[in-house]
Amino acid sequence: MRHLIGLLVIVFACGTAQAQPQLYRVVNVDQTDTLNVRATANPTAAIVDTLSPSASRVEVLEERHGWGRVIAGEGEGWINLAYLLRMERPAIGEFDAPGGLQCSGTEPFWGLQLHESGDATYYDGESLGAELVLNVVDARTARARPDPHVYYLSGAAEGVAVIASGQCSDGMSDRRYGWQASVDMRSPDGVSRLVQGCCFTPVLQ
Incomplete structure (x- = not known):
């Protein structure tokens, strides 16, 4: 419980x-x-990326004058909202928390994917890039609030991830993410590593 409270504070x-x-x-x-x-919220601005006509899970981080800001490549871009229709965010497994989020950070490099099936994968410098297969054994969202979301992870390692909405920078690109994450992961040998980073929802093309 103590490390969970610490993650929430962070x-x-x-x-x-x-x-x-x-x-x-x-x-x-x-x-x-x-x-x-x-590149900007303007119909004559340079094209920085394209989406297929069947693309879904397009994550809009900010709305401005009929345009939505999205992650695009190593940066970000804007889409005319006349061509987007809001959809429900998938839950993770049977739990009351969103799935499909992909999180990562630097110093040290690490990554966490939370699949809506209830599976998860994690890597960091200690795993030498190898992905550890995990299961989300419980996930919750703060009562009467949209977030934070807390994920309890088990499998090749044990851990807790706390994810909340908020502007976040990875310090390496021009991306401004819409989710912040803190992850406390404990390896089978009992070594605990606390990492922080940003999350986003990859587009399904």
């Missing part, structure tokens, strides 16, 4: 609070065409 002390990112799917785009992601 998450709320970091980053800038913001509305929870919402998921969308692409609409009103011909099957032979693509949806442009532009």
Whole structure:
């Protein structure tokens, strides 16, 4: 319980609070065409990425004058919201917490994927890049609040992940993520490692 309280303090002390990112799917785009992601919220701005007409789980981090800011490559871009329709965020397994999030951080490098099936994978410098297969044995969302979300992990290692909405930078790219994460992972030999980073929801093309 003590390390969970510590994680909650860390998450709320970091980053800038913001509305929870919402998921969308692409609409009103011909099957032979693509949806442009532009450098700024302007229909004449440079195209920095494209989405397929069937793309879903497009995570909008900010809305401005009919446009939505999204992660695009190593940076970010803007999509005209006339071509997006809001969708429900999938839960993880049978629990009251979102699935499909992909988290990572630096110093040390680490990564955590929370699959909606209830499976998870984790790696860090100690695992030498090898992915550890985990299970989400419990996951909860704060009562009467949109977040934080707490995930209890078991399998090749044991740990707790606390994820909350809030602007987050990985310190290496121009991306401004919409989720902050703190993860306390304990290896089978009893060594505990606390890491912090950012999360996002990968687009399904």
